[in-house]
Amino acid sequence: MRKLRDFSGIVLAAGFGTRLRPFTDKLPKPLVPLLNRTPLWHQIMLLKNQGITKIYINLHYKPEPVKDYIGKNLSGVRYVYEPQILGTGGGIRNIINTFGINEPVIVLNGDTITVADIREMILFYKKMDCDAVMLLIRDRNIPYENSVFADKKGRIRYIKQKPKNLKGLVKFRFLGVHILNPKVFEYLPEEGCINKNTYPRLIENGFRVYGFITKNDSFDIGKPENLYRANFAFLGKKWESSVFTAEYRNEITDSYGNITGKNVKIENSVIRNSVIGDNVTILDSEIRESLIFPDTLIVNEKLKRCVANNEYKYIISDRRGGRK
Numbered sequence: 288m289r290k291l292r293d294f295s296g297i298v299l300a301a302g303f304g305t306r307l308r309p310f311t312d313k314l315p316k317p318l319v320p321l322l323n324r325t326p327l328w329h330q331i332m333l334l335k336n337q338g339i340t341k342i343y344i345n346l347h348y349k350p351e352p353v354k355d356y357i358g359k360n361l362s363g364v365r366y367v368y369e370p371q372i373l374g375t376g377g378g379i380r381n382i383i384n385t386f387g388i389n390e391p392v393i394v395l396n397g398d399t400i401t402v403a404d405i406r407e408m409i410l411f412y413k414k415m416d417c418d419a420v421m422l423l424i425r426d427r428n429i430p431y432e433n434s435v436f437a438d439k440k441g442r443i444r445y446i447k448q449k450p451k452n453l454k455g456l457v458k459f460r461f462l463g464v465h466i467l468n469p470k471v472f473e474y475l476p477e478e479g480c481i482n483k484n485t486y487p488r489l490i491e492n493g494f495r496v497y498g499f500i501t502k503n504d505s506f507d508i509g510k511p512e513n514l515y516r517a518n519f520a521f522l523g524k525k526w527e528s529s530v531f532t533a534e535y536r537n538e539i540t541d542s543y544g545n546i547t548g549k550n551v552k553i554e555n556s557v558i559r560n561s562v563i564g565d566n567v568t569i570l571d572s573e574i575r576e577s578l579i580f581p582d583t584l585i586v587n588e589k590l591k592r593c594v595a596n597n598e599y600k601y602i603i604s605d606r607r608g609g610r611k
Contacts, residue, residue, distance in 0.1 A: 376481035399463025
């Protein structure tokens with residue numbers, strides 16, 4: 288694949304993982320399990336698979352494990368630590384200033400797993416001569432404070448507010464991917480949210496802000512039930528991305544429908560249709576349709592539709608999860 292030398296990639300990975308607690312009490316959100324990898328690995332490989340070679344991430348909460356993971360698993364990725372968390376807009380601006388980036392950037396939220404065609408989004412950005420592009424999906428039910436309104440040509444007219452006149456506008460939900468031209472970098476805040484602080488100003492000042500519309504939804508893995516569903520959408524063949532392809536999934540799935548990490552010990556146990564992290568020990572147990580975090584010991588348990596580590600077991604139902 289031809290390298291996109293005129294683009295840099297940014298993955299935002301500084302968040303606290305508050306909604307995923309208690310599972311992020313010890314493990315930072317970028318490193319929670321996603322099949323046999325992590326959300327951070329998926330997002331970075333999504334960029335690399337499109338030929339983007341200059342990739343940067345921001346860190347804040349529990350940065351050392353993330354640095355160690357990058358060093359062992361992701362070559363060529365540079366990072367910057369935020370002593371004080373800066374928000375999405377501030378985080379992007381800080382990366383741009385720290386590394387002197389002067390070409391367009393494609394920005395991925397680290398906790399929003401997308402299967403959209405990033406290369407097509409980049410081609411759209413070029414074709415439409417955009418100043419900024421947001422990845423969008425149509426959603427009539429999204430609250431106005433989280434909505435994006437675009438006209439029939441895809442040009443964004445309102446964000447995070449209800450328009451006075453809805454005629455000719457379509458309501459969308461943002462899916463965690465931006466493309467930004469260097470001419471809008473100065474509008475990024477030192478600290479704060481890009482959707483709240485930057486995009487309204489760009490729209491008011493006449494910049495060409497467009498939505499790239501997809502029918503492929505994304506998963507916000509910021510809650511235990513969403514992390515579970517993202518894993519099992521891939522495992523259950525409902526979802527594919529340019530990273531987790533059918534071929535990749537088939538290579539790592541055993542005959543019992545399990546994806547099992549490294550250094551896993553299983554004795555006198557039944558495991559079916561589950562994702563088992565690295566360094567897990569399972570003894571005298573039955574595990575079905577469950578997501579087991581790395582470094583977990585399970586003894587004499589019967590788990591189904593569960594997210595588990597050493598301290599917590601979160602049962603997944605169709606309506607809501609519950610801590611056990």
